[in-house]
Amino acid sequence: MAKSVSWSLASSVHSQLSVSRHNHHQLELGMRTSPLNFVKRQSLNSPLSFSSSCMGAPTPIEDTNRHHSTRTAAVRHLVGSVTKTQGLRFAVVVARFNEIVTKALLEGALNTFKNYSVQEEDIDVVWVPGSFEIGVAATKLGKSGKYNAVICIGAVIRGDTTHYDAVANSAASGVLSAGLNSGIPCIFGVLTCDDMDQALNRAGGKSGNKGAEAALTAIEMASLFEHHLSS
Numbered sequence: 001m002a003k004s005v006s007w008s009l010a011s012s013v014h015s016q017l018s019v020s021r022h023n024h025h026q027l028e029l030g031m032r033t034s035p036l037n038f039v040k041r042q043s044l045n046s047p048l049s050f051s052s053s054c055m056g057a058p059t060p061i062e063d064t065n066r067h068h069s070t071r072t073a074a075v076r077h078l079v080g081s082v083t084k085t086q087g088l089r090f091a092v093v094v095a096r097f098n099e100i101v102t103k104a105l106l107e108g109a110l111n112t113f114k115n116y117s118v119q120e121e122d123i124d125v126v127w128v129p130g131s132f133e134i135g136v137a138a139t140k141l142g143k144s145g146k147y148n149a150v151i152c153i154g155a156v157i158r159g160d161t162t163h164y165d166a167v168a169n170s171a172a173s174g175v176l177s178a179g180l181n182s183g184i185p186c187i188f189g190v191l192t193c194d195d196m197d198q199a200l201n202r203a204g205g206k207s208g209n210k211g212a213e214a215a216l217t218a219i220e221m222a223s224l225f226e227h228h229l230s231s
């Protein structure tokens with residue numbers, strides 16, 4: 001049986017995960033300049049080159065981290081692959097409240113699925129009135145057994161009262177509970193913003209598209225569960 005051993009992880013899985021996710025984002029935006037350019041170029045050429053599915057000779061990523069590294073063949077690192085998407089199924093729960101924002105987030109998510117070869121017939125989009133309702137729908141979808149991951153999209157924008165805090169906190173804990181109770185990754189793609197400008201900037205504006213990032217997270221988690229954590 002093939003063992004899931006990564007040779008290239010050095011100081012921490014988490015640090016490279018964040019670098020890699022950032023890379024995918026940058027890849028979409030076409031930006032390649034960064035102090036971490038060398039490491040990033042590795043991942044740009046070979047998405048998730050540290051992935052458990054990529055065996056072989058140590059990579060330059062490892063060499064750059066030699067002093068922090070505790071490389072050993074006995075340690076297994078299990079990481080989802082964003083390139084192994086075949087057969088993965090996703091549900092996207094979208095809140096209609098602040099629809100101008102949530103539609104743009106959804107579009108970002110669907111574009112990412114397309115870019116990573118997730119088939120349209122493997123995606124269901126489920127609409128709910130507001131972010132408060134996302135959790136219960138995500139729980140139902142997660143428990144249905146039909147999906148490898150559920151993406152939750154909403155936009156909570158601060159008003160004059162404390163209502164914002166109630167809706168934002170409920171949305172976050174609802175999505176968290178949905179994942180924990182269903183055992184299916186439920187991804188938090190709910191914006192919590194002070195004003196509409198902040199929200200639009202994160203829905204395809206100058207701060208990127210959080211829906212696209214949520215979709216990439218969903219793919220990675222779906223792959224992790226399907227290829228490494230299923231019993």
Ligand SMILES: Nc1c(NC[C@H](O)[C@H](O)[C@H](O)CO)[nH]c(=O)[nH]c1=O
Nearest residue numbers: 095097129130131132154155156157
């Ligand atoms: N104010 C926002 C809401 N409010 C609506 C609630 O989510 C919910 O639908 C209602 O309280 C009925 O249960 N929803 C958002 O998504 N964003 C907001 O800014």
Ligand SMILES: CC(=O)[C@@H](O)COP(=O)(O)O
Nearest residue numbers: 157159160161163164167
């Ligand atoms: C999420 C919200 O808080 C918002 O729509 C409600 O606004 P307000 O606090 O002015 O009632």
